[in-house]
Amino acid sequence: xxxxxxxxxxxxxxxxxxxxxxxxxxxxxxxxxxxxxxxxxxxxxxxxxxxxxxxxxxxxxxxxxxxxxxxxxxxxxxxxxxxxxxxxxxxxxxxxxxxxxxxxxxxxxxxxxxxxxx
Amino acid sequence: xxxxxxxxxxxxxxxxxxxxxxxxxxxxxxxxxxxxxxxxxxxxxxxxxxxxxxxxxxxxxxxxxxxxxxxxxxxxxxxxxxxxxxxxxxxxxxxxxxxxxxxxxxxxxxxxxxxxxxxxxxxxxxxxxxxxxxxxxxxxxxxxxxxxxx
Ligand SMILES: [Zn+2]
Numbered sequence: 001x002x003x004x005x006x007x008x009x010x011x012x013x014x015x016x017x018x019x020x021x022x023x024x025x026x027x028x029x030x031x032x033x034x035x036x037x038x039x040x041x042x043x044x045x046x047x048x049x050x051x052x053x054x055x056x057x058x059x060x061x062x063x064x065x066x067x068x069x070x071x072x073x074x075x076x077x078x079x080x081x082x083x084x085x086x087x088x089x090x091x092x093x094x095x096x097x098x099x100x101x102x103x104x105x106x107x108x109x110x111x112x113x114x115x116x117x118x
Numbered sequence: 119x120x121x122x123x124x125x126x127x128x129x130x131x132x133x134x135x136x137x138x139x140x141x142x143x144x145x146x147x148x149x150x151x152x153x154x155x156x157x158x159x160x161x162x163x164x165x166x167x168x169x170x171x172x173x174x175x176x177x178x179x180x181x182x183x184x185x186x187x188x189x190x191x192x193x194x195x196x197x198x199x200x201x202x203x204x205x206x207x208x209x210x211x212x213x214x215x216x217x218x219x220x221x222x223x224x225x226x227x228x229x230x231x232x233x234x235x236x237x238x239x240x241x242x243x244x245x246x247x248x249x250x251x252x253x254x255x256x257x258x259x260x261x262x263x264x265x266x267x268x
Contacts, residue, residue: 001155013163013186016223020185026231033181033238034173035208041170048166077187077222084224101155117190117222118153 001101004060008104008113011052011064012075018045060104067112076112086110119229121194121236122263129195130256134216139168139205142197143182146218149195156188160220174207178251179241183219183234192221192229194237196259200251215250217241240268 030036067074076085136142174180202212221230
């Protein structure tokens, strides 16, 4: 896997976690069952998110920031050739190859970074 | 929806080798049959969740959980370590029973929250920690879920 794609995945997973703690019903469960303090947890997550963004290469970081500013998520999984950001089939040439996550690919339609899930 | 529909026998380990929380998380992730990179990313995310606050809910039970892009559907696993693992649990007691739950960020059927809730509910049943400790075979774990109707 491309090291920068790995960072993008991490970043997207952190953003998912952050969003869940902000407004998801999960937040209630985290408080009730796990005694998590959402405000503190969100602060910690923000620090982690900023750290990972710092580790992106400048070009990728710029694109990430653009996407993250405009779309609900900047990295989309691809399952069975469909981008789950925009739900359009991705015609990318290397989509069926092994090692397809060794590239930084973007969706031709929505522009999101793509991660191919097995 | 029944919990038993989500657990497969190969994702139930009644005799974890792990001695530490990190090892246990890795061992449980290992039960999901993912490639090495995905396992690494998932472990990192689970650790991040633990760093926000332990998922050890007391009564020797822990429920590590997260959403991640590396899985394509909701996955669960169960691991047991009778000698106990320090999980920094709410009640500060060692954990014997670990339920792992991971789900993709987007699920069509949105099962992550209900499954998490059911496992938490199952863990709160008074006799469950004891019953889990008595299990001899993975099949009995499934049978216990059925018996409890979760
Ligand atoms: Zn797309």
